[in-house]
Amino acid sequence: MGYLPLRISTVPPDRQLTFDLYINFKEQYLKLADSGSAIDHEKLEKLKSQNVARFYIVEEDSMAYQKFVDDAVNDTIDDPNIPLDEKVELVEGVAETAAEEMQKNPENQTNFIRSQKAANNLVHIIQENPAALKKIYGKKAAKSEEIIQHSLNVCALATKLATLLQHSKQDVDDLGTAALIHDVGLNKLAKKDHGLFKKLKNEFNSDEKRAYNLHANDSADMLAEKPYVNHNVCELIRNHEENLKGTGPNKKKKLTQLEEILALVNAYDKRLLNTADATPSEVLKRMQIDEMGSYSLNLMNKFMEVLKSEGLVE
Ligand SMILES: [Fe+2]
Ligand SMILES: [Fe+2]
Structure with a gap:
């Protein structure tokens, strides 16, 4: 058995x-x-x-x-008699499972549909409960779960930012789905390159950069031809490592605001994960210096506002 x-x-x-x-x-x-x-x-x-x-x-x-x-x-999810902690734990557990299954088998339709549903539920719980984001964002994860935790973090924070910027429900849901599965292509990296997820971009040599850059298009390509995957989700995934300076894998200098939100939150969360000894506000300061011009000033300011108002930086 x-x-x-x-x-x-x-x-x-x-x-x-x-x-x-x-x-x-x-x-x-x-x-x-x-x-x-x-x-x-x-x-x-x-x-x-x-x-x-x-x-x-x-x-x-x-x-x-x-x-x-x-x-x-x-x-x-909408039962007022159930404590928020209990709701968050369940919705998080389901999203972690979905992200994990998607990592193992990204070309499976059921896995995609479950990820989409799980992301929608995460978005819903964050929108309906002001205290939910802080419970979800930035939990300590075991080593083997770091990419999954990163995926949930990016999903939670990026959709919060997009909601505050008044994007439509459809856009926010697409962003949430893309965020939850954006790094599935990391699994295609050669074994020797698996550690690159834990390295800051500005520390890559040219071979490492070339290898790491593959994962954004790999993630998108695995989904691109699938009739059940919406085109916006796919393009968001494809462009999640871009920046306005044009030094990302696809060298794009123009991004939609949703793409820019995903790229920014992805970069921030990765830094946070990879500089465990720094506080979130130190990470944010460092990022502003290292990545000047990578994101529009307007979005960066809104992002900092959200981090502060949500209690994610001091
Ligand atoms: Fe990535
Ligand atoms: Fe990522």
Whole structure:
């Protein structure tokens, strides 16, 4: 019998399970809860404090699990009686799962549709709850999860900025989807180049720059021909490493405001991740100096305003 891992954050407390749930303990699968039962808050908290990050289900239950998660999100996201932390945890867990599956298999239609839905839900929770962004943005992630955390960060912050700049719902949703999956092409880099994600652009030598630059078009090309992928999403992904100086992979000097938002937030979040010893305001200052002219002054000012008003920099 095959087992599938799932994030424990995608199983909310007190919700009736539609599948048997297992944990992996000393390389054995032990049944934690039966289908039809639920896990209470206290038990979930205890498992988290024991650093249990994954539950398991048997493969045959994967459809039942997917429906369980979809229903849970629908029931939870707008329920005023459910604490924000609980909502955020669920929506985040679902978005992390979607980003992870997309990384593994970016050409799969179901993975794309789930990512789109997960991004829309992230946007929704941030727009409806002023305190949500700070809970989502900038969580410490394990090494293996850094690109996923980065994807969620960029999705959350970029869509907040676009909402404040009064972009349409469709535009903000497209931006959110693009942001959640923009780096899927990093997986195509040769093994020796995987570390480039953790390096600042101005520290690249010319070979590293050439290798790293491939991922933006690789990400977009994997999606470009798919009838279910909207063209705007694809172009946003293609141009996420550009800047107004024209030194990005596609050497574009003109960007739409949505493209510029994605590029700016991507660059900021990557810096934050790669300079762990600096505070966010130091990172922001450094970025203003190093990347003068990369983004319009207007957008940069609005961005700093958002970071301050959201409590993301001092
Ligand atoms: Fe990138
Ligand atoms: Fe990125």
